[in-house]
Amino acid sequence: MAIIVAIFADHTRELHFLPKLKQSLASVPAGLAIAFVIFVAGYWGLHRTFFGAEGQQQQAGLATHSYNPEHPHGPQAAGGIGAPPTSGPAEHGGHGGPGGAADTTVLTPPEQTPANAAYEATMSTMHRPMMEGMRHPDPDVAFMLGMIPHHQGAIDMARVQLQYGADPQARAFAEHLIGEQEAEIDQMRQWLQQRGVESGSR
Known part of the structure; x- marks a missing residue:
């Protein structure tokens, strides 16, 4: 053209x-x-x-991402956010290992005490009913239904403290908390009852 x-x-x-x-x-x-x-x-x-010259990906040089517990075996930067803890001199800012390489040995968690297990049990007991309560379509009712198991979880934790703890101040606080939280649970259940909402047996 x-x-x-x-x-x-x-x-x-x-x-x-x-x-x-x-x-x-x-x-x-x-x-x-x-x-x-x-x-x-x-x-x-x-x-x-x-x-590289051999056609294999150089993953060690590309490990720039933070630790992801869903993909624990992917390339990760040493010391990334959420990365498993390391032991040895590198943990304290040094450079352990040959040639100054950081020691990446994973520490095993300490053995769980009976008190630790009891505290964790209070959280697992509290979580499900609290989340179920907060799914209510009415935001006011959802608040009350979520707070009742939340308060109950605090009471259960305070009872664990009284069972295993020894500090007088901590024990006094736990006893005070139990009384306060139980009274508030009663008030919230009454509020829900006035509106015809079932608050659960706990």
């Missing part, structure tokens, strides 16, 4: 533009060849950077 327009624009009809057009087009293949070489060299350079 452009050539047709150029022919009509040339009033002499002698096609004086053809030599210049041929001269301009002669440089196109060379330019394309140079661009192709640059592209291939850049791609291969990046490929070697990420995958």
Whole structure:
């Protein structure tokens, strides 16, 4: 189309533009060849950077992500947020191991005491009814239904403290908390009863 327009624009009809057009087009293949070489060299350079000369991904150099408990075996940066704790000098800011490499040995958690197990049981007992209560469509009722098991969980924790704890101040606080939380649970159940809402047996 452009050539047709150029022919009509040339009033002499002698096609004086053809030599210049041929001269301009002669440089196109060379330019394309140079661009192709640059592209291939850049791609291969990046490929070697990420995958190495053998074509295997260099995961150790790409471990920049924080620890994800759902994918614990993926590449992760040492000391990333949520990463498992490490032991040895690296844990305290040093550089243990040969060649200054950080020690990434995972510490095992301490053995659970009877008090620890009892505290955890109070949380597992509280969580399900609290979440169920907060799903109520009325936000006021949801608050009351969620707070009753929440208060009950605090009472259960206070009873664990009284069973295993020895500090006089902590024991006094636990006893006070039980009385306060039980009274508030009664008030919330009365509020729900006035509105015809079942608050559960606990």
